[in-house]
Amino acid sequence: MSQELEHECPECGVKTFYRAASTTLHLGKKVKWHCPDCEYGFVQINDIDSSAA
Structure with a gap:
């Protein structure tokens, strides 16, 4: 999985987000x-993702 992701920020607009942490759960990759x-x-x-909620 990459370290960067293009995503919409509600304050800044479209930005390159950076992966802060990751782990594997019984639900999948978090x-x-x-x-x-x-x-x-x-x-x-x-x-x-939680941004759609």
């Missing part, structure tokens, strides 16, 4: 992503 310019971050588990 990855935490963070915007480099603000404190916004989201969690992604198997292509489903």
Whole structure:
């Protein structure tokens, strides 16, 4: 999995997010992503992310 991801930040617009952490759970691969310019971050588990909630 890559270390960078293009994603929409609600404060900064489209940015390159950086992987802050990752682990494997019984649900699949969990990855935490963070915007480099603000404190916004989201969690992604198997292509489903918390930013859509």
